[in-house]
Amino acid sequence: MRLRLIFLFSVLVSTVWADGGKLQFQRKAGAFNISLFSAASPVRAGRADLSVMVQNSADQSPILDADVNLHLVRRDANSISAVSAPARHEHATNKLLYAAQMDLNSPGQYRVEISVQTKKESAIVTGALEVLPPEPPILAHWPYFVALPVVVILFMLNQWLKQKRRVVSRQ
Numbered sequence: 001m002r003l004r005l006i007f008l009f010s011v012l013v014s015t016v017w018a019d020g021g022k023l024q025f026q027r028k029a030g031a032f033n034i035s036l037f038s039a040a041s042p043v044r045a046g047r048a049d050l051s052v053m054v055q056n057s058a059d060q061s062p063i064l065d066a067d068v069n070l071h072l073v074r075r076d077a078n079s080i081s082a083v084s085a086p087a088r089h090e091h092a093t094n095k096l097l098y099a100a101q102m103d104l105n106s107p108g109q110y111r112v113e114i115s116v117q118t119k120k121e122s123a124i125v126t127g128a129l130e131v132l133p134p135e136p137p138i139l140a141h142w143p144y145f146v147a148l149p150v151v152v153i154l155f156m157l158n159q160w161l162k163q164k165r166r167v168v169s170r171q
Contacts, residue, residue: 021051025112029123033057034114036127037097045107045134051097052087054116063118064089068098071113072129074106081106107133 022041027034032054039049050070054063068087073080083105087098104110110129116122138145 021049024129025127027125027127028057029116029125031057031121032063032116032123033060034116034123034125036112036114036129038129042132043104043129044132045104048102048104048131049099050087050102051092051094051099052114052116053097062096063116064096065118066098067117069115070100070102071115072102072104072110073113074104074108074110074131076106076108104131107131 021037021039024036024038024043026036033056035053035055037051037053039051052068052070054066054068055061056063069084070087071082071084073082083102085100085102087100089095089098091101092099108131110131112127112129113124114126115124
């Protein structure tokens with residue numbers, strides 16, 4: 001029983017993620033400290049979960065009543081791709097953050113512009129975000145390929161132990 005609990009706890013702990021993710025950059029603009037986080041590290045092409053923390057630069061207290069917008073631009077030799085989205089508390093698990101789901105269709109270097117607007121002040125910060133190509137499907141879905149053999153092995157072990165117990169009890 002104790003071994004089962006340890007196994008279950010280790011599986012659950014391995015699937016827990018931090019709310020903000022990895023810090024991509026932090027900038028000071030006027031009365032604000034603005035930080036950009038990504039849930040996945042590294043960020044890959046496809047759907048990206050980006051979060052922004054807005055703090056008062058004087059005392060580092062979080063600002064919770066701002067309008068935050070993300071705008072990402074990727075310039076290529078012969079094309080420009082841009083994506084914009086508002087970041088909201090409702091999309092974040094950590095309510096100190098503003099989060100947005102962004103569809104980044106292609107890998108490359110993106111220029112990130114974060115605009116913050118409160119009743120009294122506004123600011124815009126920029127930074128860079130490196131987006132890698134999508135993960136190969138075999139690497140993205142490896143747990144599904146491993147789960148079936150593990151279940152079969154555990155079932156076979158269970159049946160073997162039951163058979164062994166029956167033999168011992170008959171003697």
